[in-house]
Amino acid sequence: MTTIPTITLHDGTAMPQLGFGVFQVPDEGAQASVATALEAGYRSIDTAAIYGNEAGVGRAIAESGLDRDDVFVTTKLWLDGLSREGVRPALEASLERLGLERVDLYLIHWPAPATDAYLAAWEGMEEIRELGLARSIGVSNFLPEHLDRVAALGGSVPTVNQIELHPALRAADIEAANRARGIATEAWSPLGQGSVLGEPAIAAVAAAHGVTPAQVVLRWHLQQGRIVIPKSVTASRIRENLDLFGFELTADELAAIDGLDRDGRTGPHPAEFNG
Template identity: 55%
Template sequence: MTDVPDITLNNGVTIPQLGFGTFQIDPDATRDAVLAAFEAGYRHIDTAEMYGNERAVGEAVAASGLDRSEIFVTSKLNNGAHARDDALAAFDQTMDELGFEQLDLFLVHWPLPGVGDFVETWHAMEEIYASGRCRAIGVSNFQPPHLRRVMETSETVPAVNQIEAHPYLTQDTVRAYDREHGIATEAWSPIAQGKVLSDPAITEIAARLGRTPAQVVLRWHLQRGDIVFPKSTTPARVTENFDVFGFELTPADMAAISALNRDERTGPDPDTFDHTG
């Protein structure tokens, strides 16, 4: 089986660089999808309270036959639970849903700058981390000003910042800020919901290498240091997305893909998104 490279987080915890995402996978389909991912070789699963499928992820982990220590699981704090007591209660609920004694990584899902003070939220995350029930804590969709506020008012630098990133939204500024402060960058929507797969620059590289466009884009993410977790419920595609370690992109290929940036989001803008539902 292919060995997925590990990224060492700023607290020494290691995370597989390639994982399996569960966003928009129906809870009823999640258990089988995650088991198919395990069968393909994935050992890193990304979920969230907001997705409504944490219980099914936990069931898949329990049914996999794999030792819990072999699997890295991330979940995220829901947007309606930013106040301290709400955040602590939400984490308890996540642990109940997953059926775990310890979570590997817990993230603040969105900063919600117009709703409340995400610094209070981060201090609650620090309490969760100090309890030992979570091996690492981080954030999602945080921009440099959000990160700066957290680090100015806290002892704990986020281990991870999970952001939308793909060839049409390369996020060079956020990634550079993360790197400068020892924060690992994770990429969600890594193929821009499929939008980048027909781009001529990507299809040309794929044809030349005998790879699929999706494999080329995922390889681009891996080579630039992103932690990435593509999502699919199609077993053949789940396997295809895992098969990204038998080839390399040249510096010219990497540059050609990065040059596609147009700052185009498929999801909300973190500076204005304040949805708590």
């Protein structure tokens, strides 16, 4: 069984650095994919209320036979719960669908900055952590200015900021802002929805190591200290994406992949998305 390294969040929680995502996977498909992922050795599952597949994720975890403490579960607060009072009922609804008493990480899914409601929601996030409904709390798609405003509240700082990050969208400014505050960076769409896999620079590195382009990009993330959550519904690729620990990229290879940075965004811009 593959031993996956962990990242210790600033609140002391240990989070697997490599997890499994289920974005755009229907509920039944999520159950099957998560079951395959858990059998392969993944121990971190990332879902969200808006994905509509929390129940399938929960069934897969329940049927895996694994101890609850051995599976790190992340879900996210959608925009309809973006208020101080909205956080707890939203999380409780997610917990009911997941069949769990708590999650390991709960994230505000988007800042939706037009209303600033994320600031009140952060206070609600702190409350559900104190209640033990989430071990750790964090954010997703927050830009540096959003992090600054959360910090200005004077309470806790998010443990994680999950952002779109891949070779075609390096997001170095956000990663630097995260690092300055002790916030772990987690990459969603870590392969750029496949858009970067045909890049000659990545193909050359893959050929040099006898691995696939996807494995090269995921290894690039891991060596630069990010948490990563690749998604697949294909059993062979689910296993392939876990097989990242038998090779290491050189400094020159990392730099060559860094050099692919451009405005290759695949999702909404966090400054503009308000639901």
